[in-house]
Amino acid sequence: MILNTIQHDALVELLNIGFGRAGASLSKLTHQRVLLEVPHVAIHPISQLTHSLGKIVVDRVATVHQVFTGPVAGDALLILDPVAAATLTELLTDVPPLSMDLDPSSREVFTEVGNIVLNACIGTFGNILEVPVSFSVPEVDVTSVNLVIDRMLESGDAFRYALIVTAGFRLRDSAVTGYVVIVLTVQSLKRLIEALETWEQRQA
Amino acid sequence: MDADQSQHAPFDGAMLQWLEEQASQGLFTTDSDLVIRTWNRWLAAATGLPASRVIGQRLLEAVPSLLDRGLDAHYGDALGGQVKVLSHTLHRYLVPCPRATGDYMSQTARIAPLRFNGGIVGTITVIEDVGERLVTETRLRAQIAASEHARAQAEEASRAKDDFLATLSHEIRTPLSAVLGWIHLLKAREPDAATVRRAIEVIERNAKSQLTLISDMLDMARISSGKLRIEMTAVDMAAVASSAIDAVRPAADAKSVRLVADLPPGVSIVSGDADRLLQITWNILSNAVKFTGEGGMVVVSLRSDNTGSHLSVADTGQGIEPKFLSQVFDRFKQADTSAGRLYGGLGLGLALVKDLVAMHGGWVQAESPGPGNGSTFTVHLPVRPAGAEATAARPRPAMAESTLKGIHVLVVEDDSDAREIAERSITDAGGSVTAVSSATEALLALTSSTQRPDALVSDIGLPGTDGYSLLTAVRGLPKERGGAIPAVAVTAYASAEDAKRAINCGFIIHITKPYVPNTLVTAVRDALDGRI
Numbered sequence: 001m002i003l004n005t006i007q008h009d010a011l012v013e014l015l016n017i018g019f020g021r022a023g024a025s026l027s028k029l030t031h032q033r034v035l036l037e038v039p040h041v042a043i044h045p046i047s048q049l050t051h052s053l054g055k056i057v058v059d060r061v062a063t064v065h066q067v068f069t070g071p072v073a074g075d076a077l078l079i080l081d082p083v084a085a086a087t088l089t090e091l092l093t094d095v096p097p098l099s100m101d102l103d104p105s106s107r108e109v110f111t112e113v114g115n116i117v118l119n120a121c122i123g124t125f126g127n128i129l130e131v132p133v134s135f136s137v138p139e140v141d142v143t144s145v146n147l148v149i150d151r152m153l154e155s156g157d158a159f160r161y162a163l164i165v166t167a168g169f170r171l172r173d174s175a176v177t178g179y180v181v182i183v184l185t186v187q188s189l190k191r192l193i194e195a196l197e198t199w200e201q202r203q204a
Numbered sequence: 205m206d207a208d209q210s211q212h213a214p215f216d217g218a219m220l221q222w223l224e225e226q227a228s229q230g231l232f233t234t235d236s237d238l239v240i241r242t243w244n245r246w247l248a249a250a251t252g253l254p255a256s257r258v259i260g261q262r263l264l265e266a267v268p269s270l271l272d273r274g275l276d277a278h279y280g281d282a283l284g285g286q287v288k289v290l291s292h293t294l295h296r297y298l299v300p301c302p303r304a305t306g307d308y309m310s311q312t313a314r315i316a317p318l319r320f321n322g323g324i325v326g327t328i329t330v331i332e333d334v335g336e337r338l339v340t341e342t343r344l345r346a347q348i349a350a351s352e353h354a355r356a357q358a359e360e361a362s363r364a365k366d367d368f369l370a371t372l373s374h375e376i377r378t379p380l381s382a383v384l385g386w387i388h389l390l391k392a393r394e395p396d397a398a399t400v401r402r403a404i405e406v407i408e409r410n411a412k413s414q415l416t417l418i419s420d421m422l423d424m425a426r427i428s429s430g431k432l433r434i435e436m437t438a439v440d441m442a443a444v445a446s447s448a449i450d451a452v453r454p455a456a457d458a459k460s461v462r463l464v465a466d467l468p469p470g471v472s473i474v475s476g477d478a479d480r481l482l483q484i485t486w487n488i489l490s491n492a493v494k495f496t497g498e499g500g501m502v503v504v505s506l507r508s509d510n511t512g513s514h515l516s517v518a519d520t521g522q523g524i525e526p527k528f529l530s531q532v533f534d535r536f537k538q539a540d541t542s543a544g545r546l547y548g549g550l551g552l553g554l555a556l557v558k559d560l561v562a563m564h565g566g567w568v569q570a571e572s573p574g575p576g577n578g579s580t581f582t583v584h585l586p587v588r589p590a591g592a593e594a595t596a597a598r599p600r601p602a603m604a605e606s607t608l609k610g611i612h613v614l615v616v617e618d619d620s621d622a623r624e625i626a627e628r629s630i631t632d633a634g635g636s637v638t639a640v641s642s643a644t645e646a647l648l649a650l651t652s653s654t655q656r657p658d659a660l661v662s663d664i665g666l667p668g669t670d671g672y673s674l675l676t677a678v679r680g681l682p683k684e685r686g687g688a689i690p691a692v693a694v695t696a697y698a699s700a701e702d703a704k705r706a707i708n709c710g711f712i713i714h715i716t717k718p719y720v721p722n723t724l725v726t727a728v729r730d731a732l733d734g735r736i
Binding site: 028029030066070092093095098103104105106108109111112115119123126132133134135136137138 | 274281284285286287288289290291292293294295312314316317319334337338341344345348
């Protein structure tokens with residue numbers, strides 16, 4: 001299932017609203033200007049997750065994972081290279097992490113950042129769909145990218161879709177790139193696309 | 205309540221009771237109006253707010269700082285279905301729990317919607333004390349910082365060593381190339397007397413400069429390893445300064461630098477090692493001459509007061525940059541370390557001065573009004589302790605020319621060049637020589653020679669049996685077979701310990717390489733006469 005241009009642009013615009021909100025929260029929290037941009041969005045069948053994610057992250061990754069439930073349900077992950085996660089944590093807090101695998105305090109900060117970004121993304125979907133969305137407690141992990149993909153593949157049916165959103169953090173003259181992966185059922189994606197169209201028409 | 209619910213009820217109640225009474229985390233719940241509904245014992249103890257007071261109260265009234273710090277929004281989000289995590293690093297704490305130390309308990313927190321029958325009925329907050337974890341992390345950070353610091357220091361030391369080695373090889377090669385160059389000139393064509401004289405001057409000056417370099421390095425190494433000993437006697441600083449001035453006068457004259465001395469004799473008697481005090485003064489003085497341009501002036505003055513003796517060397521030379529002033533006594537430091545620098549040297553001289561002065565209980569001071577305005581170095585030495593000998597030991601005067609007419613000397617030296625120099629020194633003074641290259645040959649020459657030697661001159665670092673063992677063997681011989689022969693030790697080991705060991709073995713005098721011929725001749729003469 002591929003989005004048409006109008007749907008794609010509407011999705012990017014919506015995600016930008018969500019990311020803008022997340023950036024504002026992070027700015028307020030860290031007392032510095034944090035910008036969060038969406039330079040790229042793609043949707044693939046979940047069977048292609050290994051291929052599409054493997055192209056952008058190799059080896060190990062730091063992830064924050066939240067399950068969301070409600071009329072639109074799925075998994076949401078913030079995925080960063082561990083070095084990028086450590087850099088982002090340090091830029092936000094001024095405290096260098098003790099290791100690449102992130103010490104407990106750095107993991108906590110990374111979890112909070114992931115929580116803010118994922119809440120903003122999924123929350124925006126909930127808003128346009130005008131449906132309540134419930135979240136699980138965020139879980140942080142530093143592990144191999146293959147393990148993350150395997151867990152995703154095993155957690156539900158094979159006919160789901162993965163929305164891969166590039167997340168560009170900009171702060172203190174530095175840029176850190178991460179990825180938000182949202183895994184949706186066909187049903188949920190269909191509802192989301194319909195809502196996108198409605199939202200787009202309303203905007204027009 | 206249906207049957208299923210009634211079966212679960214006692215367990216739900218029991219669990220809630222356990223969480224309220226026993227949990228090692230803070231737990232509280234609110235309803236959808238954010239009115240506090242439960243508040244566990246841990247929280248009551250940590251906040252000092254008993255459950256009886258806060259339950260039924262609105263959260264933002266019971267904990268007003270949530271509103272002040274903008275944390276109330278998280279409760280709105282939780283009521284909207286979101287779970288929020290609050291890290292310690294970004295928030296420090298959620299609910300203020302004052303500690304005896306005057307600050308607040310370090311916390312992480314989770315705020316989540318409380319669901320019942322598919323709807324959100326309120327919020328639940330879980331608070332954890334992370335104080336101990338932070339202590340561990342801080343300790344780990346300190347350890348990492350310390351090891352980083354140690355690594356940086358090691359790298360710095362390694363860099364300094366590399367710089368030093370580069371300077372050292374340059375400094376050793378420079379005089380050598382002058383020596384080799386002139387030797388080449390002497391060999392290449394028949395030199396006239398003036399050329400020979402000039403060649404000898406240059407070779408001598410460069411060899412001496414290399415000797416100073418190596419002596420400084422050895423002294424520095426001895427100071428570093430704590431092996432440098434100073435022998436304290438009463439010393440007249442005026443005499444020391446005069447000797448130092450005599451030593452640098454040729455260099456000063458060559459540059460037309462005027463040396464002016466103001467040295468009232470007898471007023472500055474200090475307790476110290478005469479040779480080392482001469483070394484200190486010579487180093488400062490030769491530095492002053494080195495950095496003073498043609499036609500300049502160096503003034504050496506001495507004064508004494510109740511704090512001690514103060515020797516100043518002031519010059520009209522190039523002066524010192526204020527920022528470099530504090531580093532002039534650091535090892536291997538010269539203001540200009542570029543490859544094309546104007547002045548040679550390892551930058552050890554002033555470092556040695558500082559250490560040697562400190563070993564005398566004194567201190568040395570460098571002052572300069574800035575580049576181009578000259579500089580003044582002052583050595584402050586403490587007042588001589590009461591009861592010390594009042595006689596001022598003057599550094600040993602240069603020895604008079606000696607003669608070895610009719611004296612037969614046995615020379616033991618494995619290095620052929622060094623052996624030749626010893627032979628020539630003795631024969632030029634009128635003596636005769638049997639020269640051998642090992643201890644075995646020496647014993648043979650001593651016991652079987654038709655012309656019994658009158659004196660023995662032996663190198664210490666001989667291959668196989670060394671000079672110490674040789675002399676022990678010699679002293680074991682009967683007197684008529686040479687057992688009492690006056691003996692002179694010659695070594696490249698210049699420490700006081702080496703000299704002491706040589707004397708203990710039975711040598712009468714110990715001299716160090718390199719030496720000028722007169723030193724060896726005088727030493728043999730003194731050994732023969734029993735003068736030491």
